[in-house]
Amino acid sequence: MTTSSSERGVGLGMPELPPPAYPDDVRARLETDAREMIARYPDSRSALLPLLHLVQAEDGYVTRTGMKFCADVLKLTTAEVTAVATFYSMYRRKPSGEYQVGVCTNTLCAVMGGDAIFETLQEHLGVGNGETTGDGKVTLEHIECNAACDFAPVVMVNWEFFDNQTPASATRLVDDLRAGQPVEPTRGARLCTFKETARILAGFPDERPGAVEEGGSAGPASLVGLRLAKGEAHPARVVHPRDAAPREEPVHDPSPTERLSSHDPVDTSASDPAHPSGPTAEEGE
Numbered sequence: 001m002t003t004s005s006s007e008r009g010v011g012l013g014m015p016e017l018p019p020p021a022y023p024d025d026v027r028a029r030l031e032t033d034a035r036e037m038i039a040r041y042p043d044s045r046s047a048l049l050p051l052l053h054l055v056q057a058e059d060g061y062v063t064r065t066g067m068k069f070c071a072d073v074l075k076l077t078t079a080e081v082t083a084v085a086t087f088y089s090m091y092r093r094k095p096s097g098e099y100q101v102g103v104c105t106n107t108l109c110a111v112m113g114g115d116a117i118f119e120t121l122q123e124h125l126g127v128g129n130g131e132t133t134g135d136g137k138v139t140l141e142h143i144e145c146n147a148a149c150d151f152a153p154v155v156m157v158n159w160e161f162f163d164n165q166t167p168a169s170a171t172r173l174v175d176d177l178r179a180g181q182p183v184e185p186t187r188g189a190r191l192c193t194f195k196e197t198a199r200i201l202a203g204f205p206d207e208r209p210g211a212v213e214e215g216g217s218a219g220p221a222s223l224v225g226l227r228l229a230k231g232e233a234h235p236a237r238v239v240h241p242r243d244a245a246p247r248e249e250p251v252h253d254p255s256p257t258e259r260l261s262s263h264d265p266v267d268t269s270a271s272d273p274a275h276p277s278g279p280t281a282e283e284g285e
Contacts, residue, residue, distance in 0.1 A: 034069075034073045037203060048081065051074065053090075055067070060092070098177075099139070099158055101156075102156045103142050104143050108149045113165070114153040117153055117166070120170065122140065137177060138174055148161060148222075161188055163187070
């Protein structure tokens with residue numbers, strides 16, 4: 001017995017019509033920005049990634065019209081542009097909220113509470129992964145890694161960090177975003193809308209007074225390894241059982257002969273002729 005194409009969920013309708021063009025005034029403005037962006041690169045097609053951010057800043061997501069615009073100005077096919085736009089998760093393929101709230105659910109954040117945060121927000125907002133609240137304010141998604149494991153669990157809003165979150169603090173965060181209340185990231189510049197963020201990612205300056213200076217850098221937890229590598233003193237921390245009283249442990253001062261890292265130089269057969277490498281017996285022995 002065979003099944004029809006309709007029963008298999010296969011559509012055999014007419015091909016999709018070409019996307020509508022941008023209005024003349026919008027296209028003229030985008031072309032001016034595009035020329036500035038393309039001029040930064042020796043090969044025009046290298047500007048595709050920032051151009052996709054540019055059209056995302058215009059529409060709030062990468063529309064078919066936006067992809068056609070990128071193809072036109074870069075003299076690429078729409079297939080080439082689509083292949084890139086669908087590969088990177090930072091390019092949205094459907095309308096999104098003013099604030100992209102991403103909850104890290106990768107290993108460390110998950111065990112530190114990221115899974116609980118994500119489940120709480122889904123229930124609180126009434127949306128699933130990648131969905132947007134009815135007021136158009138918040139799009140919720142889980143993210144594989146926010147590159148901030150030392151501040152786990154981490155939530156990002158329009159790519160700004162909100163560290164050491166809990167289900168309660170994350171709930172307050174999204175409530176404030178929806179209510180239009182001022183929200184301050186743990187690190188980095190103050191929040192702007194997703195469209196404004198996309199334009200900055202396209203390579204245009206953040207024109208908000210003081211925003212660049214607020215950009216900040218790595219937090220203290222991220223810099224511990226760097227301080228140790230520079231030889232700066234750092235007190236030892238010893239983890240004790242919960243029911244045991246903490247005690248001070250002497251800090252070990254390594255001798256010059258001790259290797260502190262697997263990256264320290266060691267003698268090898270290439271640097272020590274007295275110990276050549278190679279088989280110690282003839283073949284077949």
